[in-house]
Amino acid sequence: MATTAKIPRLQQLHSTFFEAKELGVYMLRLDEIHPLVSGNKWYKLKYVIDAMKQSGKSSLLTFGGAYSNHLLATAAFAKENGFKSIGVIRGIHGSIKETSTITNCRALGMDLQFISRASYGQKEERDFLTDLQQKYPDAFLLPEGGANTSGQRGAAEIADFIPEDTSLVCLPVGTGTTLIGIRKALAIDIPILGFTAMKGGTYLQVVMDEHLSKFQQRAYALMTEYSYGGFGKRSPSLLSYMKNFQETHDIRLDLVYTAKMMMGMDDLAVQDFFPKGSKIVAIHTGGLQGNPPGY
Numbered sequence: 371m372a373t374t375a376k377i378p379r380l381q382q383l384h385s386t387f388f389e390a391k392e393l394g395v396y397m398l399r400l401d402e403i404h405p406l407v408s409g410n411k412w413y414k415l416k417y418v419i420d421a422m423k424q425s426g427k428s429s430l431l432t433f434g435g436a437y438s439n440h441l442l443a444t445a446a447f448a449k450e451n452g453f454k455s456i457g458v459i460r461g462i463h464g465s466i467k468e469t470s471t472i473t474n475c476r477a478l479g480m481d482l483q484f485i486s487r488a489s490y491g492q493k494e495e496r497d498f499l500t501d502l503q504q505k506y507p508d509a510f511l512l513p514e515g516g517a518n519t520s521g522q523r524g525a526a527e528i529a530d531f532i533p534e535d536t537s538l539v540c541l542p543v544g545t546g547t548t549l550i551g552i553r554k555a556l557a558i559d560i561p562i563l564g565f566t567a568m569k570g571g572t573y574l575q576v577v578m579d580e581h582l583s584k585f586q587q588r589a590y591a592l593m594t595e596y597s598y599g600g601f602g603k604r605s606p607s608l609l610s611y612m613k614n615f616q617e618t619h620d621i622r623l624d625l626v627y628t629a630k631m632m633m634g635m636d637d638l639a640v641q642d643f644f645p646k647g648s649k650i651v652a653i654h655t656g657g658l659q660g661n662p663p664g665y
């Protein structure tokens with residue numbers, strides 16, 4: 371495979387708050403590994419090529435909204451590896467904003483298909499997928515967010531960067547593919563805490579339990595109360611948190627996922643949820659491309 375990425379670094383977050391709580395907090399900087407195939411997306415896409423080849427397809431079709439990190443990562447990944455990509459976008463062209471995500475996908479050679487929100491809602495239904503496959507016979511259909519087994523397989527490799535003496539891993543959750551992948555590979559005595567980015571994220575528990583049921587101890591939990599207004603919502607408290615975090619740690623967070631995780635972790639630390647002396651690894655899953663200007 372042509373795509374390569376850097377080894378992510380593990381950076382300690384120094385703050386008087388974490389020190390007072392006697393917590394060692396480290397950030398795994400997946401946001402730095404690749405300029406466009408950012409964060410967890412690089413791992414989730416890595417083995418898609420194998421799946422494409424196995425099914426005899428030569429291009430990659432996937433789905434996303436106008437700010438989707440997954441869509442941009444897929445466009446960049448396809449270009450780097452020399453195949454065509456097609457992006458099915460939620461929202462009719464002209465009625466949704468031409469975001470920089472959309473502009474950049476197009477610039478990377480992605481063929482864009484805009485569909486109504488109603489049609490987009492059917493994107494997992496069989497008739498819809500059959501029609502799409504007929505329209506693009508050479509395309510491998512990759513679910514939104516790269517949520518398939520090759521996505522899990524790639525995400526599992528993130529576990530290699532988590533030190534053995536870690537007490538707890540925190541990461542943001544969209545489809546849950548990254549959490550499932552890491553959970554399958556990580557030592558079972560290291561629990562994982564996932565922070566869901568959308569409102570009402572509890573339904574994900576069912577999806578994840580299904581994937582992870584063969585583990586005797588589930589050793590993970592979802593925090594669903596830190597969505598700050600819901601998926602992609604620009605809550606003022608989130609935006610000011612991002613500014614503060616950047617000033618304190620010189621690290622940019624993204625609005626949709628990692629800022630919620632860090633705000634949630636702070637809140638849990640205030641409540642003394644983490645035992646003193648814990649060594650916590652928080653995964654920076656990237657996604658900075660979708661931030662509002664100035665963040």
Ligand SMILES: *Cc1c(COP(=O)(O)O)cnc(C)c1O
Pocket residue numbers: 409410411439440515542543544545546547548549624627628655656657658
């Ligand atoms: C896509 C994305 C996630 C969600 O990953 P899942 O595997 O779908 O749970 C988390 N963080 C960022 C920055 C993302 O872009």
